[in-house]
Amino acid sequence: MTTAVAAKAQVRTAMNPRRYLGDAWRRPISRAVVKALLTIWVTTTLTFGLIRLMPGSPVELKIDELIQTSNGSLSYEDAKAIASGLFAINLNAPLHEQYLSFIWNLLHLDLGNSFLSSGTGVTSIILAVLPWTLFSVGTGLLLSFIVGIGLGLLAAYRRDSLLDRVVSTGGSLISSIPNYLLALLMILFLGVQWHLVNFTSMRGAYTSGMQPGFSLAFIGDIFYHASLPITIYFLTQIGHWVLSMRSATLSALEEDYVTAARARGLSDGRIRTAYVGRNAVLPLVTQLAISVGFIVGGAAVIETIFAYQGVGLRLLAAVTQRDYPVIQGIVMLTTIAVVVANLAADLLYSKLDPRIGRAGGASG
């Protein structure tokens, strides 16, 4: 009798949609996806509001400008129609319809047209520059992560040795210098004062006239042009990874499972990689995702200083030219790129750490 009641109760909870949703929410993967979608939605809505609702909004400014440049031959309505076309929105529609069509266009990757070169879609402008930023930022970040983890692990194992002191002091010193100042110092000393690097020939993403393709010469050229930004991303990030990895390793070394592994007579090398290193590096993976957002933002100034044709340089050009559709498009697309990177890191994290993946499924 009691078993029948229990079975019935179990069936009821299994059917309960709320319970089902709750279970899905407890799964880290679905939570990460929901979080990512929410972030993208917040950014796009924020951009929508900022561009249209602010006093002196870019749309109104553009309408005023159109009327002024036409010396009054253009009526307000005509100017509004032109501005509507430029922003790819219908300004006469009620706000909620504007918002819905904005989202609809966004889903079709239609971000309107550039103010300056009319007829050029914002999407194609961004797609031309985005790969270069992702390439340089990604390379710099991965290099600094790998080298930083290695050095941090080493420093923790040789705690208070000369190596540890040099690495941890050097790491905290170099990571507290703002990246744009480091870039200026590099140009100042390596380029101007000592003439070691010919940084004018390194401007742009690749040498003009070069045929893009999978040739060795072209790949070499890409790395040559990206070498200064990559060096800066590497130098400004490495301190952080060294210090985080060092402290994560130090706390992992105190764990009981390390003592247990030693007692079981496992080799030092195996303990170092499979036990200490693996557990210490896990929390850093999530930090990797957060720093993607930071570096992509920092890329704006680094690309400006080195004249590297990435998203950041294009964004600043759009800001000085007040090309608002381009600004809006770049802000939204970089956010989406960063959010997707975060999502990938979250998924990777739950893959690497089985405890996380099992959190919701322990009972079933």
Next chain:
Amino acid sequence: MTSAILAQPTLGQRLAGPWRASVEFLRLLSRRPVGLAGFIGIVFFLLLAFVAPLFVPFQNDPSLVDIYLTPSPAHPLGTDFQGKDVLNQIVFGGRDILGVALLAALVSTVIAITFGSIAAIVGGRLDSTILAITDVVLTLPKLILLIAVAAILRPTSFVFLAVILGLIQWSSLLRQIRAQVLSLKERDYVEAARSLDLGLFHIVFREILPTMRSYIAIHFIFAMTDAMYAQVFIVFLGLVPVSGSNWGIMLYFAQGQGALFFRDSIWYILSPILAITLVQLSLVSFASALEDIFNPRLRGSA
């Protein structure tokens, strides 16, 4: 702040009052040369930015015959592209930078403390809502957002800029404060206060936050370095209407005038770079020394 160094205060130390605590603090600090240097650096730059301008006359007259002079007794750091004295600009250019950094750090710390502790103590749905918002803000590429916001709002006053910076950077601190409060919440003395029904306000401000004073002070300093980074970033890119003189504006002009490429202008461009870097280094090394002092578990050798 100084009395908070006693992470586990003995009775004697507690009775001795703030003076003894400050002496003890300086003694602990003096054992850490890097931290002490940072402390001295901070005091020096605060004096330079807020006190020195009261005693030095402001020189703002361009002099076309004195462009890009190398250092001399008359111009200890040389002159800029208009023949203005660089040292004078360094002296008068610190107030805005440090003021904005302080104000922005204050705004973000207050937001983080308020909502972080509310989330941790109230818990439940409010906690998950605050945490979800924080997670979303944490993922946003802040500098890109800052560029867009500055381009559209065009902040003209430095107070406004500081508030924008503060509103952008509270998210990671909120998470940390929430985690801290969550662990402190289970301690016996908080339990005691709760069983005495002393109220949320009392529990947060009289029981939990005083225990976290050192932690908050450290993170306030780190928030200052972040705010300073973002501020010089936005000024250097020329995204805030340029007026007055501060180190970021000096960099902006140095870049815009191509001062980077003259061999004689090196002192002009190095001065703001060094000033900003030294302030950042001082703040970071002082904050890490504080961390070291306040967190005895990490102190000494294991």
